[in-house]
Amino acid sequence: MFKFRSFRLLTKTSFFYxxxxxxxxxISGRYLINKADEYIxxxxxxxxxxxxxxxxxxxxxxxxxxxxxxxxxxxLDSTGIYPNYPxxxxxxxxxxxxxxxxxxxKKSVIIEANEKAYLIQLLINxxxxxxxxxxxxxxxxxxFIILALVIVLFTTFLSGFLFQPFYRILSHINRYKVGKRMNxxxxxxxxxxxxxxxxxxxxxxxxxxxxxxxxxxxxxxxxHEIQTPLTIIRNKTERLIxxxxxxxxxxxxxxxxxxxxxxLSKLGNALNLLTKIENxxxxxxxxxxTKDLILKHVDAIDxxxxxxxxxIETDLTDDHQIILDPFLFDILLKNLIRNAxxxxxxxxxxxxxxxQNQLIVSNYGDTLSVSPEKIFERFYSSNSTKQSLGLGLSxxxxxxxxxxxxxxxDYKDGQHLFFISDKK
Amino acid sequence: xxxxxxxxxFQLADDLSRFLIEQGFIVEISATLESARGKVELYDYELIIxxxxxxxxxxxxxxxxxxxxxSDTGILIVTAKNAIEDKVxxxxxxxxxxxxxPFHKAELNARIRSIIRRKKFNGSxxxxxxxxxxxxxxxxxxxxxxxxxxxxxxxxxxxYFIYNKNRVLTKESIAEHLWGDHIDQADNFDFIYxxxxxxxxxxxxxxxxxxxxxxYGMGYKFYEL
Numbered sequence: 001m002f003k004f005r006s007f008r009l010l011t012k013t014s015f016f017y018x019x020x021x022x023x024x025x026x027i028s029g030r031y032l033i034n035k036a037d038e039y040i041x042x043x044x045x046x047x048x049x050x051x052x053x054x055x056x057x058x059x060x061x062x063x064x065x066x067x068x069x070x071x072x073x074x075x076l077d078s079t080g081i082y083p084n085y086p087x088x089x090x091x092x093x094x095x096x097x098x099x100x101x102x103x104x105x106k107k108s109v110i111i112e113a114n115e116k117a118y119l120i121q122l123l124i125n126x127x128x129x130x131x132x133x134x135x136x137x138x139x140x141x142x143x144f145i146i147l148a149l150v151i152v153l154f155t156t157f158l159s160g161f162l163f164q165p166f167y168r169i170l171s172h173i174n175r176y177k178v179g180k181r182m183n184x185x186x187x188x189x190x191x192x193x194x195x196x197x198x199x200x201x202x203x204x205x206x207x208x209x210x211x212x213x214x215x216x217x218x219x220x221x222x223x224h225e226i227q228t229p230l231t232i233i234r235n236k237t238e239r240l241i242x243x244x245x246x247x248x249x250x251x252x253x254x255x256x257x258x259x260x261x262x263x264l265s266k267l268g269n270a271l272n273l274l275t276k277i278e279n280x281x282x283x284x285x286x287x288x289x290t291k292d293l294i295l296k297h298v299d300a301i302d303x304x305x306x307x308x309x310x311x312i313e314t315d316l317t318d319d320h321q322i323i324l325d326p327f328l329f330d331i332l333l334k335n336l337i338r339n340a341x342x343x344x345x346x347x348x349x350x351x352x353x354x355x356q357n358q359l360i361v362s363n364y365g366d367t368l369s370v371s372p373e374k375i376f377e378r379f380y381s382s383n384s385t386k387q388s389l390g391l392g393l394s395x396x397x398x399x400x401x402x403x404x405x406x407x408x409x410d411y412k413d414g415q416h417l418f419f420i421s422d423k424k
Numbered sequence: 425x426x427x428x429x430x431x432x433x434f435q436l437a438d439d440l441s442r443f444l445i446e447q448g449f450i451v452e453i454s455a456t457l458e459s460a461r462g463k464v465e466l467y468d469y470e471l472i473i474x475x476x477x478x479x480x481x482x483x484x485x486x487x488x489x490x491x492x493x494x495s496d497t498g499i500l501i502v503t504a505k506n507a508i509e510d511k512v513x514x515x516x517x518x519x520x521x522x523x524x525x526p527f528h529k530a531e532l533n534a535r536i537r538s539i540i541r542r543k544k545f546n547g548s549x550x551x552x553x554x555x556x557x558x559x560x561x562x563x564x565x566x567x568x569x570x571x572x573x574x575x576x577x578x579x580x581x582x583x584y585f586i587y588n589k590n591r592v593l594t595k596e597s598i599a600e601h602l603w604g605d606h607i608d609q610a611d612n613f614d615f616i617y618x619x620x621x622x623x624x625x626x627x628x629x630x631x632x633x634x635x636x637x638x639x640y641g642m643g644y645k646f647y648e649l
Contacts, residue, residue, distance in 0.1 A: 227504055228433045231526035235439045238529060241592045241642055251640045258642070262596055265526045300606050303577065307615035327508065334606075 010163060014155040018148055029140040036136055040129040048107045051122050059113035076110065076117040085110045085119070090126070102127035165189035169198050176205060179212045179279055216279060223272035230265045237261065270391045273331070277398055282325040285403070290329070290359060291316045294352055297333055301341075310341065311349040320354035322420070324403050332399045335392040336361040336418055343416065351415075359420040368416075372409050425470040425540065426450045430460040430486065431502070432479050440473070443529050444536075457481040464489060464497075470543075471498035471536055474519070476510045484510075487517040498539040502527070528597035530588040537587045553586050554649050555632050567630035577602055578623045585636065585646035594643035620644055 086109040092101040344363035376397040379390040400407040431437040454460035501514040595613035
């Protein structure tokens with residue numbers, strides 16, 4: 001799996017913009033330098049030609065090359081083709097008056113006059129030209145840096161000004177919760193894209209709210225309406241149970257009808273509860289000090305456990321807190337303890353432990369016959385006792401998932417352990 | 425004693441009314457909020473069994489009406505399970521108790537009797553069944569004037585039996601009555617037997633007859649002799 005770092009859109013665009021400008025500067029810099037070279041070459045060449053013409057004309061008239069002062073000239077043995085000429089070299093020559101070395105271009109060229117070939121070497125000071133060239137190159141870097149700075153500043157300004165409505169819309173989207181019928185304030189913006197984003201978001205919210213309401217009504221009606229027929233079935237069954245003649249013959253049938261009706265009714269309630277939890281209807285979240293609540297709970301079931309020849313031990317700290325709706329905490333605790341009672345053996349006590357960060361519920365028991373990941377799935381039950389709904393742990397997991405809590409399972413030293421901790 | 429059942433499901437209302445008539449109450453039924461309102465305006469009832477979810481409105485309106493008229497009618501609200509808001513609102517408005525669907529009739533009976541008893545502070549508050557005498561105010565049980573040493577659960581169990589004497593009480597119903605919501609923690613109800621055994625022993629040791637018998641392994645029955 002690759003993990004990409006994420007950047008703001010504007011940061012990205014300005015980065016690419018800078019990259020583009022860097023390339024542009026580079027290309028145009030090269031172009032300018034080439035142009036400067038071309039210009040220098042052309043200018044010096046023009047000058048050399050002029051001098052050559054001048055010398056040729058002089059030689060044709062005067063015939064004596066020694067009269068040419070300041071010019072390095074040599075008579076060659078024969079005319080013909082000298083493939084190595086003309087030859088150009090750049091050299092540094094010390095100028096006494098200025099006390100500095102200046103670049104000169106030297107052209108060694110063969111000229112012909114009066115059917116004789118001479119090698120002449122011409123010199124031109126091109127110091128100013130090369131200065132110009134290095135000036136061009138030297139300007140480009142600071143220009144680029146200044147431009148980059150301007151772009152960065154401009155980007156910051158843009159994200160503050162142009163993108164502000166966008167971030168405000170984002171924060172509204174972030175704050176939106178399904179089924180809350182929130183009044184989402186409208187963000188004023190003149191940017192078409194943001195207007196569209198906002199329009200789509202508001203439309204989507206309305207649609208979600210409608211769907212949510214329908215679904216909620218459906219589940220509520222379902223949960224409510226199913227209980228009435230179940231109550232009737234149960235009442236009628238109880239009436240049958242009171243009929244001794246009938247019971248003598250049909251005790252098994254009636255018993256099963258009665259038990260299954262109860263099971264169905266519990267299932268309906270549990271699923272309804274799960275739906276309500278998933279809809280986030282229990283959101284009176286507060287910081288709960290768990291110690292007293294756990295003790296109260298343990299107290300209430302202590303007698304029940306004694307009847308099952310089991311024991312429960314607690315090791316609770318005053319500091320342990322959990323951020324949760326109290327009703328959900330009750331359900332969470334109940335389901336974990338129920339699980340411990342159901343699958344616990346009497347080899348050792350059920351233990352509830354809290355420390356600064358964790359709530360641990362553990363019970364002794366045999367190893368799981370299946371993979372540990374499956375235990376949080378719905379309708380998953382490792383022993384198929386009829387009374388088990390197979391919803392307890394998945395209910396606990398949903399509560400944790402929806403409230404930034406972790407629930408973990410481990411098996412150690414013959415004990416099943418469930419850990420509840422804050423998501424960090 | 426006159427009761428009003430406000431319940432839109434005919435089967436359920438019929439079933440309940442038959443059961444309550446057997447228990448010696450006079451029972452009337454309203455299937456809608458409108459008819460219930462009419463009945464409450466005209467007659468006085470000892471107690472109203474009120475379903476909150478009615479086809480033409482919320483049963484909570486009836487509680488408001490009764491409270492406005494300063495009526496001392498007992499109110500037992502019936503809600504779907506998990507509908508905590510209804511429950512809380514109902515009790516805030518002044519309902520005496522609540523019961524969640526699906527409920528056991530024996531449980532309903534016990535709740536009704538307990539509300540009615542609570543409303544009547546004056547006069548004796550004792551129940552006498554054969555040799556067993558229960559003082560509801562002091563929660564004391566006597567057999568032949570000898571006070572029994574019962575635990576809270578055993579007392580609740582005995583009272584539940586006596587409110588529902590001569591009827592079969594299923595193990596589920598007894599367990600739910602004694603443990604309330606915590607009964608979810610148990611995966612079977614056989615442990616009820618231990619409570620029954622202890623109660624039976626204590627009653628018999630004090631000289632009472634054996635009133636409680638098992639019925640087909642499904643439940644128990646308290647026989648008035």
